Amino acid sequence: MTEDSSCSNSSKSETPLEAELLNACFKGDNDRIKSLLRQDATIWCTDETGRTPLHFAAASGSVSTVRAVLEAGIPWNSLDVGGYTAGDYAEQGDHSDVYNELVDAGVRAEMVLSLVNSGKRAVPNEDYLSNPIEYSGDRLIDAQRNGVMMEWEEPLMREHAKLICPEPGRAVLNVGFGMGIIDEALQELKPRRHVIVEAHPDVHKHMLSQGWDKKPGVTIVFGRWQDKLDEICRLGPFDGIFFDTFGEFYQDLAEFHRAILSTPSKSPSPAGGEPILARPGGVYSFFNGLGGDHKLFHDVYCRIVTLELGRLGLDVDYTPIVTDSVINPELWKGIKRPYWMLKQYNLPICTWRT
Ligand SMILES: C[S@@+](CC[C@H](N)C(=O)[O-])C[C@H]1O[C@@H](n2cnc3c(N)ncnc32)[C@H](O)[C@@H]1O
Structure with missing residues (x-):
């Protein structure tokens, strides 16, 4: 100010x-x-x-x-x-x-x-997906030095993981591997089925080099979630779903919600015909970086996402997590644009309305 x-x-x-x-x-x-x-x-x-x-x-x-x-x-x-x-x-x-x-x-x-602005749009992150990325210490950066993922998010990812996989034996879906922080946390929680969707070829290569294709319960779906909906549906239903991509906009998140939460699973009976997010009991969450550089923008988007998920039949609660320490120029050195500048992260908990 x-x-x-x-x-x-x-x-x-x-x-x-x-x-x-x-x-x-x-x-x-x-x-x-x-x-x-x-x-x-x-x-x-x-x-x-x-x-x-x-x-x-x-x-x-x-x-x-x-x-x-x-x-x-x-x-x-x-x-x-x-x-x-x-x-x-x-x-x-x-x-x-x-x-x-x-x-x-x-x-x-x-x-x-x-x-x-509704209607067909170009691939929002085409440039990102067709250019090299770099794993560099505590961060994953793209060709323009945007922070794709950073280690400071680990405590948030651990909370998201506990939320969508509160006990062993769950079936979980994670969209966007990045540094694999949430997937590591999920593995520790021993899901029965662990599906990871990832679109960037370098991230995919990195996943294979780290043996993710051989980890217990893991299925990797390589491609944009938009192009892999059928495969994702066949692998469902899921008890927990997490969404955290990069270079996409609010409209893409909203499209994911419509596609994933209102489409029936294509798995064989007894689950066939049910939504991809198990009903009842399924929990959905997403990285809530919406408008993360201005509190007013963030609050507006939290309200919009709550309204839109409400229309799809889900209740949304937010668990506040203090993120004071992230507002530190040192942390963002070398990154083109700090994408989180707020003192409070609002972790979304989305469940079917009963
Ligand atoms: C912010 S990172 C995810 C970080 C992850 N939550 C973690 O814990 O490390 C975003 C990831 O989404 C991937 N991605 C971007 N667009 C995608 C799309 N349309 N479909 C699937 N993955 C996508 C990116 O390549 C990147 O690996």
């Missing part, structure tokens, strides 16, 4: 009308905002630190001002120069009702956007 995170002063860089508008937003003065907009003040203004009318409105603590500014066209996910959202300003002022209003606005906007 900028030094002057209280938003108490607008800067000198905007026109007098715009400066007044930002001030009116900060004061939560809706009548003045309307009158300034009628006088041709533009809602698309910022102060010198990039704060939009939405940042100022959020700092004011007035829900109605936030609504007015959103209705005037400022996007819910605007960032200032320091990379702070309006949600950060709301939280700094302890304005939880404003924060919730921003989350609601984000959910509405993103749901509309996903409808607009």
